[in-house]
Amino acid sequence: MPTLDLDFVRQQFPAFAEPSLQGTAFFENAGGSYMCKQVMGRFETYFRQLKLQPYYPNSASSKAGDWMDEGYSALAPWLNVSADDIYFGPSTSQNTYVLANAVHRWLQPGDEIIVTNQDHEANSGVWRRLADRGVIVREWQVNPENGKLDVKALENIFTSKSKLLVFPHCSNILGEINPVAEICRLARAYGIRTIVDGVSFAGHGLPDFKKLGADIYLFSLYKVYGPHQGVMVIGRDMAELLGNEGHFFNADIREKRLMPAGPDHAQIAATKGVADYFESLYVHHFGLKGMTSPEQKATAVRSLLHDAEASLLAPLIEYLNQHPSVRVIGPEGTEGRAPTVSITVQGYEPLQLAEKLGLEGFFCGAGHFYSYRLLKALNIDPSLGVLRFSMVHYTSANDVAQLIDALDRLI
Incomplete structure (x- = not known):
């Protein structure tokens, strides 16, 4: 290395x-x-050449749409997912509010969500508010001496009504990296879905979503050298459970189902710059003849x-x-x-x-x-x-x- x-x-x-x-x-x-210069360069070009409605049948509009599509496709390999697993939104805090509404269309009164008191409030408060809609909220509490989440204690919290576990990949106070793959395997064995807040981890290297085994993984691109965008990586079987949060006539448009306000064209287009930066790191340090698979x-x-x-x-x-x-x-x-x-x-x-x-x-x-x-x-x-x-x-x-x-x- x-x-x-x-x-x-x-x-x-x-x-x-x-x-x-x-x-x-x-x-x-x-x-x-x-922010890295690759992202800045795409912003500058987009605002100068392509600042118009994308996806219309003219050269500039078509190129704007292509650049937005590249935001999905370029980021996907660095997360070991397909472009269709990636959803953008204005921030992770805003994305969790949208997700909470989308999840509520799947959950029934009496179903249980497990939250932690280690999380950033963005991955805690929105789920706790579902108690007002009849969802039961249970808390996986940290050790008060060191802030650690004890995985062994988790099974004692699970019940037959537990449907969703939300927890952080890494605490933004403690810096401690939680054993996400182990926690997700345990939850899946009980039929429990998982949402992982990766905001405090992703800037240190985008994770392999498949190896983690989470159903949803959240992070913020502005902490990964990019634009002020939130990213949701959502497994396909989980995505099928979520309700449409966009306009009713956009329910079948994947990119718009979890983006009520519509996409930020320039920020999505600039996202490819994050992938370009990681690619430049690889080429500079390992050369063009090194390992070739995206993973x-x-x-x-x-x-x-x-x-x-x-x-x-x-x-x-x-x-x-x-x-x-x-x-x-x-x-x-x-x-x-x-x-x-x-x-x-x-x-x-x-x-x-x-x-x-x-x-x-x-x-x-x-x-x-x-x-x-x-x-x-x-x-x-x-x-x-x-x-x-x-x-x-x-x-x-x-x-x-x-x-x-x-x-x-x-x-």
Whole structure:
């Protein structure tokens, strides 16, 4: 496995050449990543040449439609799905609202949905609201000491009425990666469908949907170097259970059934740029004569990103664990962990530290990050929240070293 070429990577992101951002380090990637130039290029071309209604019988309109179609077909191989399994929407939060309505057309009063208190509220609140329509909501609760979801406890929650389990691939506070394939296999053995929130995982390498075994997988492209779009990957047998949420006359148009407001033409067209970026990573690091199947390419790029991020995470975790004033929220090690690290610091409010770091050019976040229920379970005041550092593969080792130096001075 080659080592990630950071110089090449950063050349793909205009933010690193932006004069106003020189001397800064971006540590809030879990909130949204920088956009790659491949996506920006498609936006620029689309708005300049193709900003009109797509799919009409003229050259510009036909090309606009073709570019939108490419958004589906180009992304699909990196997820190991077909283009017909991909649905777009304005954001993952909005997509879950639509899905909750679509799922309700399948569920009956008295059926059960299992939620967690580890999730971002987007994959929690919408399902809990179905209780108002007669659905029974049960909660898979985290360990209050470490925030972990115990898979062994899950079978005790299942009943003969359980129909749907929703849970996160990775917590945006803990950084811990849940064993999705194991959980989905267990749920399927009981005839329970699964919806996985992958927003906090996907930026670290798009997952193999088939290997995970989920019925629906959700993520946000603006955290995967792309446009502000939400993606729903939905297995075909699950899609058949969902009601139409679009106009009645569009019920048979797959792309519109779960998009009540209609598609954002330019953003869907620009999505191919995400796939183009991953392709450029593959070609640069492995060459044209390397592995050729889409699944092998995706696996290789995913491993490349993972190895790069693991090397960034290790020194930061090591420093924070040894500091007497710092509490690391979630796993103390690097194994099974995304490079998202949340902490509390004795004697400091998270926002206070985020502001001080921001003045020194370190862009990080503070708050509850929509994981309000998780912080309550961990006995952390959600109104104060945590200080969060989130990295991706374009973060440099020097960024991390300088962050550690700054923290050492400040606390």
